[in-house]
Amino acid sequence: MEELLTSLIGENILAYVVLAALPLLFILPYALVTVWLEMKVSAHMQDRVAYMYTGWHGIAQPIADILKLLQKENTVPTAADRTLYWLAPFLVFIGMYAGFAAIPFSVAYIGSNIDLGVFYIIAVSSLTVIGILMAGWASNNKWSLFGAMRSVAQIVSYEIPIALAVLIAVMITQSLNLQEIAKFQEGGIQNWVLFGGPLPLTQKLLLLPFTFTAFLILFIAGIAEVNRTPFDLPEAESELVQGYNTEYSGMKFAIFYLAEYANMFLVSAITATLFLGGWNSPFGDFLSGPVWGLVWFISKGMFFIFLQIWIRWTLPRLRVDQLMYTSWKVLTPFLFVCIFAVGLILIL
Amino acid sequence: MSEPRVLPTDYVTKPGEFKTSTGKTLRTDEMIINMGPQHPSTHGVLRLEVVLDGEIVVDVIPHIGYLHRCFEKHAEHMANYQQVIPYVDRMDYLASMNNDWGYALAVERLMKIEVPPRVEYIRVIMAELNRIASHLIAIGTYGIDMGAFTPFLWCFRDRERILDLFEMTCGARLLYNYIWVGGVSHDLPLGFIDKAKDFCSYFRPKIKELNDVLSYNEIFIKRTAHVGVLPKDVAINYACSGPMLRGSGVDWDLRRDDPYGVYDKFEWGVEIGKGEKGTVGDCWDRYMVRVREMEQSLKIIEQALAGIPEGNVQSAIPKRIRPEQGEIYVRTESPRGELGFFIMSDGTASPYRVKARSPAFVNLSVLPEISRGGMLADLVAIVGSVDIVLGEVDR
Numbered sequence: 001m002e003e004l005l006t007s008l009i010g011e012n013i014l015a016y017v018v019l020a021a022l023p024l025l026f027i028l029p030y031a032l033v034t035v036w037l038e039m040k041v042s043a044h045m046q047d048r049v050a051y052m053y054t055g056w057h058g059i060a061q062p063i064a065d066i067l068k069l070l071q072k073e074n075t076v077p078t079a080a081d082r083t084l085y086w087l088a089p090f091l092v093f094i095g096m097y098a099g100f101a102a103i104p105f106s107v108a109y110i111g112s113n114i115d116l117g118v119f120y121i122i123a124v125s126s127l128t129v130i131g132i133l134m135a136g137w138a139s140n141n142k143w144s145l146f147g148a149m150r151s152v153a154q155i156v157s158y159e160i161p162i163a164l165a166v167l168i169a170v171m172i173t174q175s176l177n178l179q180e181i182a183k184f185q186e187g188g189i190q191n192w193v194l195f196g197g198p199l200p201l202t203q204k205l206l207l208l209p210f211t212f213t214a215f216l217i218l219f220i221a222g223i224a225e226v227n228r229t230p231f232d233l234p235e236a237e238s239e240l241v242q243g244y245n246t247e248y249s250g251m252k253f254a255i256f257y258l259a260e261y262a263n264m265f266l267v268s269a270i271t272a273t274l275f276l277g278g279w280n281s282p283f284g285d286f287l288s289g290p291v292w293g294l295v296w297f298i299s300k301g302m303f304f305i306f307l308q309i310w311i312r313w314t315l316p317r318l319r320v321d322q323l324m325y326t327s328w329k330v331l332t333p334f335l336f337v338c339i340f341a342v343g344l345i346l347i348l
Numbered sequence: 349m350s351e352p353r354v355l356p357t358d359y360v361t362k363p364g365e366f367k368t369s370t371g372k373t374l375r376t377d378e379m380i381i382n383m384g385p386q387h388p389s390t391h392g393v394l395r396l397e398v399v400l401d402g403e404i405v406v407d408v409i410p411h412i413g414y415l416h417r418c419f420e421k422h423a424e425h426m427a428n429y430q431q432v433i434p435y436v437d438r439m440d441y442l443a444s445m446n447n448d449w450g451y452a453l454a455v456e457r458l459m460k461i462e463v464p465p466r467v468e469y470i471r472v473i474m475a476e477l478n479r480i481a482s483h484l485i486a487i488g489t490y491g492i493d494m495g496a497f498t499p500f501l502w503c504f505r506d507r508e509r510i511l512d513l514f515e516m517t518c519g520a521r522l523l524y525n526y527i528w529v530g531g532v533s534h535d536l537p538l539g540f541i542d543k544a545k546d547f548c549s550y551f552r553p554k555i556k557e558l559n560d561v562l563s564y565n566e567i568f569i570k571r572t573a574h575v576g577v578l579p580k581d582v583a584i585n586y587a588c589s590g591p592m593l594r595g596s597g598v599d600w601d602l603r604r605d606d607p608y609g610v611y612d613k614f615e616w617g618v619e620i621g622k623g624e625k626g627t628v629g630d631c632w633d634r635y636m637v638r639v640r641e642m643e644q645s646l647k648i649i650e651q652a653l654a655g656i657p658e659g660n661v662q663s664a665i666p667k668r669i670r671p672e673q674g675e676i677y678v679r680t681e682s683p684r685g686e687l688g689f690f691i692m693s694d695g696t697a698s699p700y701r702v703k704a705r706s707p708a709f710v711n712l713s714v715l716p717e718i719s720r721g722g723m724l725a726d727l728v729a730i731v732g733s734v735d736i737v738l739g740e741v742d743r
Contacts, residue, residue, distance in 0.1 A: 046502065230495065233725075239728050241387065315495075315567055319725045320403055321723065322570055
């Protein structure tokens with residue numbers, strides 16, 4: 001993609017700007033679709049129909065919502081720290097957007113094909129923590145501060161299981177480059193890391209329970225990382241009003257939401273790439289290629305998005321101490337066992 | 349007397365506990381935070397002044413009165429006893445039928461009026477239907493407090509059917525003014541009995557559904573079991589009543605222990621908390637008592653629908669109700685507990701004094717006692733499990 005762009009526009013700054021803006025082409029429509037999907041899925045779970053009047057089954061409603069938010073007044077609390085208050089939503093967005101740079105959407109497109117891709121994403125997505133803490137602090141609202149403090153504690157704790165689960169996939173694929181990891185899993189569903197990757201059969205069978213555990217933990221920790229039920233403590237509506245974004249309105253609020261939804265896809269994409277073969281077709285060479293790869297990748301991501309929505313509207317919320325307990329005393333020890341076992345099996 | 353409760357004060361940081369790397373002592377301080385009156389989980393305009401140490405609740409001071417509407421004073425200035433009933437409706441607006449009945453019963457006992465048997469049956473059906481509707485809201489909003497949104501809408505869906513029944517009967521969906529002194533405002537409409545029977549058979553599986561998704565959910569149990577434990581003696585000392593008291597394992601239900609209406613003619617049981625998932629008297633017990641009471645109410649309704657006699661729906665009472673000089677206190681079991689009406693008559697057409705003993709107000713008073721030492725999220729769970737209606741707390 002990079003070569004294609006430079007051959008079209010030439011080696012200049014514009015090519016890089018276009019390249020950098022490409023994920024936005026995906027994120028914006030994706031956010032609209034997911035907002036609609038979330039409303040519809042939750043409504044049908046609750047014996048409702050959700051919005052029906054704006055377009056076919058209310059398909060245009062998210063656009064109307066965005067237009068409404070654009071027109072709203074941007075209020076800033078009098079006692080707020082104005083600089084931080086303005087900066088926070090953008091920092092959250094930057095942290096999320098920078099992560100998309102290393103996501104391989106298809107064999108032909110990855111924003112930046114760096115060798116430390118996974119490591120880079122884990123590192124750069126931590127930037128959102130600072131944004132959230134800034135938002136909570138700058139709002140000068142005790143509830144917001146509570147939300148921010150919870151959020152930081154939560155995201156920092158859950159990065160450990162995420163990193164460890166990622167490590168298991170990395171051990172099997174022997175690469176930190178997400179594009180390489182995806183290529184490693186070519187050749188159909190049986191070669192996905194979830195099923196042990198393209199290794200000898202005995203090794204695959206031995207790996208199976210551990211890759212499954214790591215996959216599940218990565219998914220659970222991913223939900224916690226993006227602050228969704230049952231881990232939505234930072235914005236626990238019934239406890240903290242709205243958490244760190246209580247005082248935000250208008251477009252700044254919309255950016256928080258956009259970042260949250262995009263983050264959902266980011267963790268789904270990482271899970272899909274590491275364990276479900278990324279852009280690979282589940283049928284080997286059938287229906288594969290750059291365009292089909294994109295379709296497969298987005299479908300896998302959306303599958304996880306649907307799971308997240310499903311879980312959100314089913315489960316109650318954990319308490320703060322239970323949240324920490326889950327991370328440090330359940331998920332992390334399990335992953336240590338998995339890492340040890342996977343290491344042993346790979347040496348054999 | 350049970351053992352004195354040990355509060356988890358270990359959590360509370362002591363002054364000078366935190367030191368920086370240079371050995372300097374960090375100052376820790378308690379934070380006072382206002383929860384309400386505009387807060388999603390105070391269930392109305394209740395203001396809680398919460399003293400927090402980190403996430404640990406050190407103290408809670410409830411401030412009430414935002415919904416005070418001078419009900420008792422208004423009642424004294426009504427032209428007659430009947431006119432008080434719409435005001436009574438607005439006390440506990442989630443269980444208007446039960447409130448109506450409590451007041452009407454007090455006036456009837458004061459005047460020694462006997463009501464026809466059909467009226468008694470209608471009143472039982474209405475009161476129990478309203479008890480289910482009220483408990484559905486308590487359960488649904490409790491789900492929201494815990495972060496589970498779906499059960500809330502399921503509860504509202506089922507409550508809608510009960511409201512349809514009420515609308516069919518008296519035209520109103522929330523504030524009914526249906527149970528009058530000496531009877532009910534008008535007879536059951538055609539087809540009501542069948543529709544109510546349909547509701548009973550429809551609703552029973554829904555309780556199971558609710559249990560599957562919320563009551564026995566592992567996270568929900570973790571959030572509510574062992575939380576906000578209200579021991580038997582504390583509950584009695586604070587004069588708690590209703591599901592609050594029964595959740596603590598006290599077998600006390602006015603429908604059985606101080607009978608009124610025709611409850612003694614039906615077969616039903618009193619549900620008490622047994623501490624299945626945690627300690628007796630924790631939030632889960634209080635919640636579960638409500639769920640099980642809905643099943644008992646269904647039983648009562650089914651029997652009442654089967655045995656309802658024909659007859660008048662108004663007893664012959666004088667047009668101007670003018671009780672003899674005297675006073676009376678009558679208590680009934682509203683969905684929230686012991687709802688008492690004290691009425692003093694000076695022989696004129698309007699009451700000299702009306703005092704309501706509202707269960708939600710009394711139950712709320714125990715809140716600081718049981719929420720100290722818990723976390724902020726526990727406080728939300730406890731407030732939800734008390735099931736207050738601010739209209740009744742403030743009157």
